[in-house]
Amino acid sequence: MTQPRTATTFAPPVMEARRWLDGVTHPADRPLLNVSQAAPVDPPPAPLREAMALIVLNNPDAHLYGPVLGLPALRAEIATRWSHSYGGHVTADQVAITSGCNQAFAAAIATLCAEDDEVIIPVPYYFNHRMWLDMSGVKTVPLQTGPGMIPDAKAAAALITPRTRAIALVSPNNPCGVEYPAATLRAFLELARKHGIALIVDETYRDFDSRSGAPHDLFVDPNWDDTLIQLYSFSKAYRLTGHRVGAIVASAARLAEVEKFLDTVAICPNQLGQHAALWGMQNLDAWLAGERLEILDRRAAINDNFAQMSAKGWELLGCGAYFAYLKHPFAMSSADLAPLLVRDAGVLVLPGTMFMPDDLPGGETQIRVAFANIDRVGVETLFNRLSNLSY
Structure with a gap:
């Protein structure tokens, strides 16, 4: 019997990762740091939302x-x-x-x-x-x-x-x-x-x-x-x-x-x-230019603060745009590590195994950090939590 098309691939990774949050509580002094998804969590800027409201009201073609x-x-x-x-x-x-x-x-x-x-x-x-x-x-x-x-x-x-x-x-x-x-x-x-x-x-x-x-x-x-x-x-x-x-x-x-x-x-x-x-x-050219500078500052924060991670055996494999790609130092697959980070560090990341074919090595030692929604202070908090882990 042939498989339906959807059965030929894996479950959506971001949705799978969100399920790791089920049943896990995060203390007030260590709220969840969600660095799993490369999407802004804020709405469009206010001037754009105002323009959209006028479009909804005044432009029949928009419907x-x-x-x-x-x-x-x-x-x-x-x-x-x-x-x-x-x-x-x-x-x-x-x-x-x-x-x-x-x-x-x-x-x-x-x-x-x-x-x-x-x-x-x-x-x-x-x-x-x-x-x-x-x-x-x-x-x-x-x-x-x-x-x-x-x-x-x-x-x-x-x-x-x-x-x-x-x-x-x-x-x-x-x-x-x-x-x-x-x-x-x-x-x-x-x-x-x-x-x-x-x-x-x-x-x-x-x-x-x-x-x-x-x-x-x-x-x-x-x-x-x-x-x-x-x-x-x-x-x-x-x-x-x-x-x-x-x-x-x-x-x-x-x-x-x-x-x-x-x-x-x-x-x-x-x-x-x-x-x-x-x-x-x-x-919004000027606004977007400001957004770019903020993202570039977060990228700089990754590099500025990575020494403490390097001292604990982590490696920075790539960094830019919304992402930092890391190699972890632990004797376990990232597929097992990522759910543990939710519980032990209050950090939600995606394991490298989600970005690699099952028959190729490498993904088990890697994780992706999406820093679209954490600023420079958030980067420091993230690295403090990760560098204090031992498994």
């Missing part, structure tokens, strides 16, 4: 079906901004709006892959990417990362087969936080183009990159859309997590195929969320 590929004004705004910020040329018909970035990935894979095709993904990977590939009947081909958790295009070349349809990268990376060098992304684009496959680059966390200027030159290539598919999310930039607004930037021909997928699963992206994203892009 109706809209274009499957998204609001024309939002698509045009992204095209204009991307052309300017990346120094290339992106047109509105090369942009589609999706119901979050996860749907953008799902749509891209639906246009690329058939049963038993293959997609190369660096490990540790973003688990939802693996889950969608599983449920699509697509084989995940893991690419081991090198020094600094950076993937190597030459290593990826050895994994390409006649069934390979794409290489999928995330930069800044989830779960490791590292920012892929521009030369790395360029090497992957050239590799993908040489083999006639797609390069998917998920830039969900692009607004919190520590580098000034464009993080890569892929859009400068006049023929970028023959190979590149870029994904983006508004959830992090404007705290629109519950409104589910993402984007996919690709050739107009590919987006014609994407339209089939989107029309079938959602009909159109959330209209209110799209209007909010557009308002945010047009009015």
